[in-house]
Amino acid sequence: MIRVDIRAKHFGPTQVLGTVRFDIAPGETVALVGPSGIGKSTVLRIVAGIDNRFEGNVTRPDAMAIVFQEPTLLPWRSARDNLLLTQPGLSRDGAERALTRVGLEGRGDAFPGHLSLGQQRRLSLARAFAGSPELLIMDEPFVSLDPDMADQMIGLSEALIAEHRPATLFVTHARSEADRLADRVLELSGTPASLTN
Structure with a gap:
C-alpha cells in the first residue's frame, strides 16, 4: 500500500500545497488532475521521494519507476543500453x-x-516496466x-499496466486521459492546493 499524507509544502514563504492525503492499493491506478501550475508535479516529486522538504510523510516501496513528461534518455547510449544501465x-x-513489447x-x-x-516515449515505458516496479509514477507522459x-x-x-499491475500514480491535466486510464480520479484545487475528492 502506498500511503500519502502531505500536510503542507512551501516554496519559501509561499504555501503551495495544503492537505493532500490518499492511498494507492497494489494494482490500482490513481489519476491526479487539476489545472496547470496547481501543484500536481510537486505532489508527484514528493511521492517519488525526489522532494523531501514538506510536512507529512509518504510510505512507498523501493521498487519504483518514473515516466517523466520528456523521455529523459541517455542520448549517448543505445536503446538497449538505456534499459540495461538502469x-x-x-x-x-x-x-x-522489453523493446519488442x-x-x-x-x-x-x-x-x-x-x-x-513517439519511439522515445515507448523506450521510456519499456525502461519503466523492465524493472517490474511495485509503484509506477507517470508525469503527463x-x-x-x-x-x-x-x-x-x-x-x-493501459496494456502494460494490466500485465504488470503496479500501483500507479498518473498525473495529467486532461480529464479524458484520467477517466480512461485510472480506477480513481483525484482533483487538486484551491490555494494552497488540496484534494477535493
Whole structure:
C-alpha cells in the first residue's frame, strides 16, 4: 500500500500545497488532475521521494519507476543500453523482449536521437516496466503528442499496466486521459492546493 499524507509544502514563504492525503492499493491506478501550475508535479516529486522538504510523510516501496513528461534518455547510449544501465538484473534477451513489447523490435542498437518522439516515449515505458516496479509514477507522459500518437501511447500504457499491475500514480491535466486510464480520479484545487475528492 502506498500511503500519502502531505500536510503542507512551501516554496519559501509561499504555501503551495495544503492537505493532500490518499492511498494507492497494489494494482490500482490513481489519476491526479487539476489545472496547470496547481501543484500536481510537486505532489508527484514528493511521492517519488525526489522532494523531501514538506510536512507529512509518504510510505512507498523501493521498487519504483518514473515516466517523466520528456523521455529523459541517455542520448549517448543505445536503446538497449538505456534499459540495461538502469536495470542491472536485466539480460540482453530480456531487454530485447522489453523493446519488442513496446513496438521497438530491431531498434536496440538505435540511439535516442535516431528515434522519433513517439519511439522515445515507448523506450521510456519499456525502461519503466523492465524493472517490474511495485509503484509506477507517470508525469503527463502523453503531453505534446498529436491525438493519434497520444491514443496509441495511452493504449500501450493501459496494456502494460494490466500485465504488470503496479500501483500507479498518473498525473495529467486532461480529464479524458484520467477517466480512461485510472480506477480513481483525484482533483487538486484551491490555494494552497488540496484534494477535493
